[in-house]
Amino acid sequence: MPAQSWPVVVAGLEPLGLAVLHRLHALNVPVRALVTPAEFERYGRELANLNIETLVGSPNSAPDLERLDLPRCGALVLAANDAALNVDACLMMRRLSGHAPLVVRVGDPTLVRFLRMTVPHVYVYSMGSTTAPVAADLAMHLLAERRGLHPGAKRRRPAIHRLPRASVLLLAMMALLLLTLLPASLYFASALKLSLFEGFYTSWTTMVSAGHGDLHILRAHQGVRVVAMALSIVAPLLLAGTIGILADWLLTRRFAGTGLTPVRLQDHVVVMGAGNVGARVAELLHQAKVKVVVIDSNPACRNVHRLRSVGIPVVVGDAKVDDTLDLAGAWWAGVALALTDSDTVNLHIGLQMSDRKVGVPTVVRLLSPELAESLTSYPDVTPLSPVAETSAEICRVIERMRSDRQNLREGSEALPDGSRSTGRYAGREFKSSVAPIEADPAETAAPSQASEPVSARAASSDASDESDPLRGPA
Numbered sequence: 155m156p157a158q159s160w161p162v163v164v165a166g167l168e169p170l171g172l173a174v175l176h177r178l179h180a181l182n183v184p185v186r187a188l189v190t191p192a193e194f195e196r197y198g199r200e201l202a203n204l205n206i207e208t209l210v211g212s213p214n215s216a217p218d219l220e221r222l223d224l225p226r227c228g229a230l231v232l233a234a235n236d237a238a239l240n241v242d243a244c245l246m247m248r249r250l251s252g253h254a255p256l257v258v259r260v261g262d263p264t265l266v267r268f269l270r271m272t273v274p275h276v277y278v279y280s281m282g283s284t285t286a287p288v289a290a291d292l293a294m295h296l297l298a299e300r301r302g303l304h305p306g307a308k309r310r311r312p313a314i315h316r317l318p319r320a321s322v323l324l325l326a327m328m329a330l331l332l333l334t335l336l337p338a339s340l341y342f343a344s345a346l347k348l349s350l351f352e353g354f355y356t357s358w359t360t361m362v363s364a365g366h367g368d369l370h371i372l373r374a375h376q377g378v379r380v381v382a383m384a385l386s387i388v389a390p391l392l393l394a395g396t397i398g399i400l401a402d403w404l405l406t407r408r409f410a411g412t413g414l415t416p417v418r419l420q421d422h423v424v425v426m427g428a429g430n431v432g433a434r435v436a437e438l439l440h441q442a443k444v445k446v447v448v449i450d451s452n453p454a455c456r457n458v459h460r461l462r463s464v465g466i467p468v469v470v471g472d473a474k475v476d477d478t479l480d481l482a483g484a485w486w487a488g489v490a491l492a493l494t495d496s497d498t499v500n501l502h503i504g505l506q507m508s509d510r511k512v513g514v515p516t517v518v519r520l521l522s523p524e525l526a527e528s529l530t531s532y533p534d535v536t537p538l539s540p541v542a543e544t545s546a547e548i549c550r551v552i553e554r555m556r557s558d559r560q561n562l563r564e565g566s567e568a569l570p571d572g573s574r575s576t577g578r579y580a581g582r583e584f585k586s587s588v589a590p591i592e593a594d595p596a597e598t599a600a601p602s603q604a605s606e607p608v609s610a611r612a613a614s615s616d617a618s619d620e621s622d623p624l625r626g627p628a
Contacts, residue, residue: 161186162552163227165213165243166234167193169521170259170281173545174231178552179204188213188222213243216250224251228556231257231548241265248273255555257548261430277551284547285540286434289491289517292538293423293435294444296515297488301421327396334392335361338385345378346371361389417447417467417483424449424487426473426503427494431519431540433457435493440466447482449473474502490516497522504535 161184164171171187178185186207189197194210201208211218213232224230230247232240237260244258253275260266261280269278335357343353356371360382371382422445425436432448439446448461453470461468471478473494484490490507492500497520504518517536520526526537 160184160226160228160556161207162229162231162556163188163222164231164233165189166232166236166240166259167197168235169541170235170544171231171233172197173541174233174548175201175206176204177545177549179206181549183552183556184228186222188218214239214246216246219247219250224254227251227254229255229257229552231552233259233548235259237262237265241269244269244273244276248276255552255558257551257555277555279544279548279551280430281540281544282430282434284544285519285538286431286438288543289431289435289493289519289538290438290442292517292536293439293489293491294442296517296536297421297423297444300488300515323399327392327399331389331392331396334385334388338381341381342378346374357385360385361393417469417481419445419447419483420486421445421488422447422483422486424479424482424484424490426450426490426492426500427519428452428455428457428461428468429493429495430457432491432493433461435491436461436466437464440464447487449478449482474499474506484514485510485512487514490514491519492516493519497525501525501529504529504532508532508534 162178163186164175164178165188167175167187167189175185175187186209187201188209188211189201190212191210194208198208209218209221211221213219213234222230224247232243234240240258240260244256247254247256256273256276258269258276258278259280260269260278261282266278266280269276335354338357338360339350339354341353342348342356343350346353346356348356360371371378423439425432425439425446425448428436428448428450432450436446436448446466448458448466448468449471450458450468451470451472452458458468458470467482469478469482471481473479473492479485484507490503492503494500494503500518500520504516507514507516513534515534515536517538518529520529520537520539521541523539523542526539529535529537
């Protein structure tokens with residue numbers, strides 16, 4: 155059967171499904187969009203301009219699915235951000251067509267296990283499970299690259315006043331007490347003709363009781379009384395300082411696991427956000443023996459306790475505040491990852507780290523392609539698009555499914571068509587094929603942008619056909 159008779163149906167557009175449509179269309183793969191009325195009103199004109207066939211309906215409606223002619227579909231992609239709807243649609247599609255390959259977006263681990271055990275020919279994914287390995291790999295790549303380029307280099311840090319550790323202050327105060335008590339004991343023993351123990355006792359009672367009731371000092375000459383007066387003034391200050399620092403040290407030890415105390419690390423990875431993506435990235439880095447610290451503003455987040463239980467420090471606070479970044483040691487980090495659920499917060503963190511001139515590479519998670527493009531002028535900020543990474547992975551899975559379903563011969567896989575118009579989510583490699591521009595050598599050597607991960611296991615967005623996102627591994 156010819157390849158054009160095996161179209162890929164995508165249900166759920168905003169924004170992942172739209173990116174999948176744009177990538178498949180740019181690679182000359184036949185696609186159809188199953189959209190809701192609201193999605194058709196918003197994206198219908200854009201899809202019509204790309205000549206993408208659009209059907210208005212619901213993926214969990216049997217009459218609408220029968221219109222798709224499921225047995226002749228190359229694959230069905232459920233990309234809506236609604237796990238319950240996707241699971242219902244998956245079960246209904248499998249009932250109507252027992253062999254059509256399904257690509258289903260589900261994030262809940264229980265539902266993922268259920269679908270994999272009960273539904274044949276299904277590939278289950280989520281943006282978090284796809285993006286987390288890419289982000290962890292990118293962090294380790296940047297960390298290794300920085301260590302290789304600047305071995306042992308001292309980096310400029312922002313001017314932040316930081317007190318010494320409580321334990322250091324406590325030892326210092328105790329040393330001052332001993333340096334005050336021992337000479338005073340020797341002096342009183344010599345001046346008052348006392349034994350060494352009696353001299354020590356006289357010094358101690360003078361320090362803790364300001365000299366009241368000690369007849370040796372009252373009957374002594376004027377020099378001894380002057381020393382006793384000085385000791386009665388200095389000693390209470392030292393005792394009060396020692397007790398205060400001791401209390402602070404005990405409280406610091408008590409709250410060491412609550413994220414309220416500074417993290418004493420260097421050249422580590424700071425992950426902002428303990429959501430699905432951030433927690434998975436932190437666990438992957440921890441398993442790879444990379445020092446990692448997590449920042450999250452919600453102490454009741456379900457991932458906070460899980461991360462702490464495996465030995466990952468979690469700082470509770472707002473990642474946009476300098477004090478929180480200071481607690482996590484962000485100024486001394488090797489790499490920072492802004493992986494919260496908000497593009498605005500991630501962008502703020504990236505610009506904040508860049509403005510501080512601390513030289514810490516910062517990876518920023520951005521769903522918006524426009525925001526990702528705007529960060530190209532910041533050398534220390536690398537955008538990471540979950541939509542681009544996930545859509546590229548889905549395209550690779552779909553091509554393998556279509557190849558198995560069609561029994562394609564070697565050399566018949568989908569290739570980019572430079573004569574076709576492309577959508578905004580298609581990727582820079584497809585846009586450059588439409589209007590080729592002679593590349594500047596300086597730009598050719600620049601690192602890749604957010605559409606593809608910068609790591610050993612993910613190809614560059616400016617690569618040739620060898621890194622085609624629809625082709626599987628060699």
